[in-house]
Amino acid sequence: MNMKKQFFLIAIILIGVTTGFAQDTEGCKDHPLFNRMPGYNILECSQNYNLLDFYNSKGEDLRLEGNLTYAWYVFDWESGKPEPSYLQIVRNYENAVIKAGGRKIYEYTGLGCFELNKNGKEYRIKVFATNNSDIILNVLELEVMKQEITANEMLDALNKDGYIALDILFETGKSAIQKESIPIIDQISELMRTDASLKISIEGHTDNVGDAASNKKLSTDRAKSVMDALVAKGTDKARMSFTGWGQEKPVADNRTEEGRAKNRRVEIVKKP
Numbered sequence: 001m002n003m004k005k006q007f008f009l010i011a012i013i014l015i016g017v018t019t020g021f022a023q024d025t026e027g028c029k030d031h032p033l034f035n036r037m038p039g040y041n042i043l044e045c046s047q048n049y050n051l052l053d054f055y056n057s058k059g060e061d062l063r064l065e066g067n068l069t070y071a072w073y074v075f076d077w078e079s080g081k082p083e084p085s086y087l088q089i090v091r092n093y094e095n096a097v098i099k100a101g102g103r104k105i106y107e108y109t110g111l112g113c114f115e116l117n118k119n120g121k122e123y124r125i126k127v128f129a130t131n132n133s134d135i136i137l138n139v140l141e142l143e144v145m146k147q148e149i150t151a152n153e154m155l156d157a158l159n160k161d162g163y164i165a166l167d168i169l170f171e172t173g174k175s176a177i178q179k180e181s182i183p184i185i186d187q188i189s190e191l192m193r194t195d196a197s198l199k200i201s202i203e204g205h206t207d208n209v210g211d212a213a214s215n216k217k218l219s220t221d222r223a224k225s226v227m228d229a230l231v232a233k234g235t236d237k238a239r240m241s242f243t244g245w246g247q248e249k250p251v252a253d254n255r256t257e258e259g260r261a262k263n264r265r266v267e268i269v270k271k272p
Contacts, residue, residue: 031069031139033116033123034096037089039081040135044072051261052140054124055106055113063172064124066143073135086110089129093137097125151190158198158270165251165265168226175221177229185226188268189233199271202226204244205251207260212247220244226266241271 028045030036050068053061075083084092090112094104102116102123110129117123121141128136149166157164168185169178177185192198204219204226223242231237252259 028071031071031137033100033118033125033139034093034137036073037084037092037135039076039079039083040073041076042071043074043134044070046070049143051257052124052126052138054126054140055108055111057105059106059108061172064140064142065169066124067141069137069139069141071135071137073137075133083133084129086129089133089135090127093125093127149184149187151187151194154187154191154268155195155198158200158268163267163269165267167264168222168266170222170225173218175218175225177225185229185233188226189230189235192230192235192239199239200241201269201271202240202242203267203269204242204246205249205263205265205267206247207263208247208250208254209260216244216246216248218244219246223266 024042025044028042030042036042047067047069050065052064052066052068054064056062075081077083086109090107090110094107094112094114097103097114097116100116100118102114102118102125104112104114105124106113110131112125112127114125114127115123116125124140124142126136126138126140128138130136149164154164166184166188167181169181170176171178192200202223204221204223206215206219208215220243223244227237227240227242230240247254247263250259250263251265252262254260254263
């Protein structure tokens with residue numbers, strides 16, 4: 001059994017310590033795509049722009065982003081309803097997805113990953129059933145956050161602070177820049193055209209997940225990819241350098257997903 005599946009089974013055991021909950025937490029409600037299963041109430045929920053760890057058809061980890069709706073359903077043991085099994089929970093959501101025109105992507109004990117295109121929107125759904133019959137539901141509406149920072153704002157930050165951190169997206173575990181981040185590259189290119197005397201260092205950073213040496217190489221490769229993309233857009237290579245710091249310079253707590261997301265960054269540093 002691989003490490004991901006071992007961790008997943010441990011997570012099931014740890015999460016499955018909750019008890020029944022008599023009513024929904026204030027402000028929580030079902031996602032419009034799904035009706036809840038009988039006997040369930042919502043213990044915890046959130047809606048925000050966030051990342052979702054997903055699995056493809058081969059069980060490989062993917063990190064997707066968009067408008068994420070999260071709900072933690074707990075079974076009310078006093079409801080008089082029969083307790084559902086892992087399989088029943090996953091099949092319930094699978095049937096709902098298929099009925100709406102979607103399909104199953106991946107399934108593993110207590111876990112189901114699905115995709116659905118509906119009303120012009122693209123969804124990824126992840127359902128996780130614990131050994132206490134709790135249901136963790138994540139519904140992600142795929143959307144790339146608009147890069148609102150402009151070349152002028154970058155220049156202001158460089159003049160004020162000497163650097164700016166940018167959330168440039170790369171393919172998972174690779175140095176290829178995702179197409180959603182090309183507008184950021186365009187703005188850096190515009191920045192370099194705006195100030196012909198500006199010289200920069202492009203510096204890659206990662207979180208602490210994985211091997212330190214591999215992270216350093218990955219961050220270096222990603223910084224080089226940014227430089228190469230700028231060269232392709234006409235920026236003189238002599239005005240730029242690149243380096244990778246890996247996990248050596250975190251700016252946030254790597255123990256949380258939010259902190260790790262902040263640590264995965266590319267910094268543009270002004271050179272003298």
